[in-house]
Amino acid sequence: MKDDNVEGRARVVNTPQLNAYYEQLAEYEAGALWTVANDIEPWEPKAHSVPMIWRYQQLRPLVLRSLELVRPQEAGRRVIMLVNPKRHDVSAAVGLLYTGLQVMNPGEAASAHRHMASALRFIIEGEGAYTIVEGERVSLNRNDFVITPNGTWHEHGNDTGSGPCIWQDGLDIPLINTLEANFYEVHPDLHQRVTRPLDASYNTYSHAGVRPLEPDWRKAYSPLLKYSWTHTYEALCQYAQASEGSPFDGVMLEYVNPLTGGPVMPTLGATMQMLRAGQATRAHRHTGNVIYHVAKGCGYSIINGQRFDWEEHDIFCVPSWAWHEHANLSPDDDACLFSFSDFPVMKALSIYREEAYALNGGHQLMTQGQEN
Amino acid sequence: MKDDNVEGRARVVNTPQLNAYYEQLAEYEAGALWTVANDIEPWEPKAHSVPMIWRYQQLRPLVLRSLELVRPQEAGRRVIMLVNPKRHDVSAAVGLLYTGLQVMNPGEAASAHRHMASALRFIIEGEGAYTIVEGERVSLNRNDFVITPNGTWHEHGNDTGSGPCIWQDGLDIPLINTLEANFYEVHPDLHQRVTRPLDASYNTYSHAGVRPLEPDWRKAYSPLLKYSWTHTYEALCQYAQASEGSPFDGVMLEYVNPLTGGPVMPTLGATMQMLRAGQATRAHRHTGNVIYHVAKGCGYSIINGQRFDWEEHDIFCVPSWAWHEHANLSPDDDACLFSFSDFPVMKALSIYREEAYALNGGHQLMTQGQEN
């Protein structure tokens, strides 16, 4: 960290006279900038969160336990949220991102609502899960990714007779609260009417490079609601034939609005990346916070010098401006990481920056023991 | 057609005095607007072209004949162009659009060139066809659609040992000449080096809703070069489950730039439309010229009251502002029409207009006998 004792930084030495002055300022709800300047104008970003991993095998029994403990009618939604030790004040997993694991019994259906926060779901277990968004029912399977954009009526259910469904929710609730713009409404009829064919948007935008001629879409989010794992994995495999991929992220695709190539929602971006068998990427860092979900395989990530081993359905996070690199521990199969982030916010506000790790062949020196 | 004998139109009666005045004006390369005003400011668009159909079974032998008559080295390309009877002056099939049928023997490869005109190919016969665009080799099969945008080095070849390849070329040559902006260059080495993996762009943009994070694409055309028939037909079938489609065009998808949702090239748009078994669409008209290629099935189109029956690989055209409607004659199979047009020009210049046929349940009265 750079030194503050240089010209251009605040270096005022306190005196009794100044203290008296500060008290006078305080009477008028004012203060002297130089008393806080170095703190509020840091040399580089200060993340409020710490790197974390949440292991699915530890959390799964607790998630299932909630089925016995609360009913959707009282709980609203039966969700175990993952909370960063440093972000209890805003219920965030990292930065201003919220995430949780939601579970639903066969035959259950939560009531419809809408809010200014944007949401996404990543399906973990169970076959009968569905989401209804603005009158369109979306069928869901393992590793499918679905969006419920801000302002849209949405509700979730589980139709199957065979067992509970579990999925990961991701939202920007802490961001929208921080920006003092959150709204919440319960649907007046508690449930929407389904007005479009099943999976209509998925069938409308099923293949790359073709689109209907229908009236212009002026909304800020993608008209395509579901991104299936089957298609996404095929796309990764094909892209792996066309490109080396990124030195930092392997073979990586962003989920996008097929009409604009832009992010799926204005505040939340999502990607799926494939690490080839045995691949260990180089480290970099960037502004923006990221929550990862291990979609396939096992490996580890090194975040700010600390190693985190992961396997399927584990969830971990990388705080803003933290160095990070990923490795696939399988010698003969690929590993896939789903992730979502606030990159669209960083980019919309022109505050996205990134930096490659220059030393040691791009690999961090371990500064802490392995996280077990 | 509306009457010109109304206030607001030119109705000046010639006199000897005026004629003398016109001669004086002509000396200074000037003229009186009112002598031509009604003609150059018509009540509605006047198309220069007539509706036409070119039957593949008639043209195919003539196309193959050219294999014996000329060599690529002398002909540049072995192309039979389709010329509207009213557009010989600009070598257009309709409006300012050029089209032709190109043929290549096994083992042949045309030299590389680039031009300000934009081009597309729609594959009709043969298995070994390929195009190389800016260092990327693109493999092609029946009913595949490939673009060679303006300013890109491109060349075509046929690798197969089994027989000639035939495809349809579509270009905006008449438009670019009319706009006095055409350039042409032969590649200094006659052939490009292949610098990217086979079908790299196709594998990069293989699935809807996912894209690489690579550097911004600022070019005016699609980074995806090939749109395969297999994917396009699947997409039509899926879209048919999600939408009734258009009353005028059935189930129709536009080929687009996957990064923008916009047209594949700035001057040429392309679509594929499916007419369900037995479907007969309603008539409409619009500014913009269209060339159709029958990709699948048989049926007929009525254009300005004249019926044109078509079958696979026939090519027909609809001039600007001509009424048109389409019918699939099969009671149990769908029919598919590929088409390309100057709609992107109409839209970029804000001169696109359309109108539904209001009478007779949306179906034209036949004004002429059937075209045989």
Add this chain to the structure above:
Amino acid sequence: MKDDNVEGRARVVNTPQLNAYYEQLAEYEAGALWTVANDIEPWEPKAHSVPMIWRYQQLRPLVLRSLELVRPQEAGRRVIMLVNPKRHDVSAAVGLLYTGLQVMNPGEAASAHRHMASALRFIIEGEGAYTIVEGERVSLNRNDFVITPNGTWHEHGNDTGSGPCIWQDGLDIPLINTLEANFYEVHPDLHQRVTRPLDASYNTYSHAGVRPLEPDWRKAYSPLLKYSWTHTYEALCQYAQASEGSPFDGVMLEYVNPLTGGPVMPTLGATMQMLRAGQATRAHRHTGNVIYHVAKGCGYSIINGQRFDWEEHDIFCVPSWAWHEHANLSPDDDACLFSFSDFPVMKALSIYREEAYALNGGHQLMTQGQEN
């Protein structure tokens, strides 16, 4: 001009066999591309027009003469159009641009109409001229520039008691006819009702860098209708303090839509350029056709090696891809050229190109005598 006798160009030698083949093709409205390929795919743009100048002192008496010869009720508008000797077929002054000089007696008012063509006016003489566009009356003075975009109801009049008004009209009529998209309507009441305050758009967008928060403007043209000479000249003088300007065009500003920075209309662009006292610019050429109006001063332009001397209100044109350079003959006053062009078309369709004249210090060798 480059040689066509090279590989990659059409070099087929005619034979009786080929001639028979061509006749066969013609029966099916087809032809052999190689018979026209070199012609329709030229090495570089072929302009249809020749450089021209129309001298105001010669034309003015003829323009005024029309006041006696025709009435607006019969003529529609009393306009002397300027026609390129090579473009009589499309009534163009250069390329696909139309221009003319319109005159109106005090107290006259032409009827309202709208059309798909876009129009602009540049005021030459008279004080009481006005235009009404979509219910807004716009007052006009010498060298003011006003737009009447495509699809807008508009009408012109002259309120003054002191004498006739003369202005230059510029339109894209030949372009819109060539694109087969022209429409024309006479206002059902012959005149519009004025529904907005006088000069409302001019007063709304009066200063740079500030705009109302009103609902989004989604139209393709500028909401600002009038660009006054007073402001434009001040802007040139200020810009001349901030920038050297262009080596080819001097101190040049484009008239733009204040909400987008884009061209005033989708098919027509306009600029005003200032040549400093004694300045002689270097030559360049570009795709796109330009019509100039001398707003202030005197000087000359060299176009494809031919010198054209000009003075106030003269009109001259530069065809596509013609070399051109400008000189101000005054040793102590600036000269200003207004111009309009089809550059927005060139740019929207990605076919704009330009090239600097590399030889002789950037100045053309004279290939023809001076035009007198």
Add this chain to the structure above:
Amino acid sequence: MKDDNVEGRARVVNTPQLNAYYEQLAEYEAGALWTVANDIEPWEPKAHSVPMIWRYQQLRPLVLRSLELVRPQEAGRRVIMLVNPKRHDVSAAVGLLYTGLQVMNPGEAASAHRHMASALRFIIEGEGAYTIVEGERVSLNRNDFVITPNGTWHEHGNDTGSGPCIWQDGLDIPLINTLEANFYEVHPDLHQRVTRPLDASYNTYSHAGVRPLEPDWRKAYSPLLKYSWTHTYEALCQYAQASEGSPFDGVMLEYVNPLTGGPVMPTLGATMQMLRAGQATRAHRHTGNVIYHVAKGCGYSIINGQRFDWEEHDIFCVPSWAWHEHANLSPDDDACLFSFSDFPVMKALSIYREEAYALNGGHQLMTQGQEN
């Protein structure tokens, strides 16, 4: 405020069993969403700040006092910041916006720096103030508004011999810190070299509707750095002739990027509004926080039922979703309010909402006594 005891909200009653469960969850850095759901998903936005006014006549002596107490070399900048009583944790005046009053003696010049935060200045007193941004020196006068966008090198100074300059700084420091994206750099030479003519951008974009043809500007902020009071006030007066203005804000203009019509910077917007003599606007509320500076006149604003009287150079704030309305107390002169806000953030992230006050003719009932 709506009731939480309804279906669709969390209504789980605590039990010993649940408490035990919550402890178990906490061991894995997890929690039950329903324990915080109603809090983090409020029915409508909860602002962290309270409405405030800072009176210039009270603060001015304290600001001037700092001239004696600290030197720029130690203080970095001599700024009295205005801090909302509820936002001491982030040094914000309201929401995530920072503001302060900066003072500089004649002959002083602060060192150059750049940061990820975006900044603006509004000049209050003194004639010799200047800012240098990216090599361009900008001269400043009373009520001028100038931007120093994120990532640009900038520095301030006071050249005059006549007395201190005072201006208001506005920044998004709390926002950028909250988003964990702040960076800060001191210029390696402590001062920039001036490389452009004085006020170059102001002279380049001096008049509405004209712009240079120079290379595309791809930056996220306005190329125009200074918006002069003289021009802004003239623009308001002209706009007042063309429009009634807004019922909530009077005659209001937004400061914009002249090349896009968009906000001056991606995170900070700014406006100037004129209240006509005697005008009292109707109340509304919106997401987004606003800081006002009284540029001219005197009047009052009612914010969430509390009246705040203001006069020239007073600064007050309206928190997100607070009702507010403004009144000009002068019967014969207009009053002008400068303001800056985070509206561009709200709009970029699609979370801007507004609502008109429906009752009592649009005027709030007073819920608190007048603020003195």
